[in-house]
Amino acid sequence: MRCVIARYPFDLVKSEVEAQMQSVRPEPLSGACVVIGRRIYPVKQVGEVITRQDRRDFTAFEVTRALTRLGFTCHETPPEAASA
Template identity: 60%
Template structure:
């Protein structure tokens, strides 16, 4: 069967793919995978073995398409597991209390947090007594 991977045509049969992968130890699966015989392999590992190309030269989608065409069962990448917390994070005041410190008092939200800008200064001419140059 003719398949195209990374712009190159390969004539592969399912039995050839099975034979090529028979002596190969499967790598840990982190992306797409394919079932060959009784074992699952990462798509990129199979692509590298059957094409003898560097894994950076082809995409997983190309190899997956070719293997599906030959009748192999391909699976998408596993969904990432959401992080689980055993207990909620302590509130900041709890941390301060545990350290023997007092929590800061809440500020009055009606007072401005930032001082108002200073009144604008009068515009000075190009040369003035303020610029450090003597007047002529």
């Protein structure tokens, strides 16, 4: 699926995003997050990995919109189960 993040077009595929994030350890959750596989990642971390751009170059909303369109479950705040 073609997505625009930080004014750059990316062709993203759900299975490729899952494969890229499989070996990445989730950072502590503090804001918008996404469920990939059995893990919960901050969307900024995922955006940095899949676009290879600095986190300051894009917004969490841009990545959340792209990941939602790919079929991932996104949250504005971390779910309660992950915080406990």
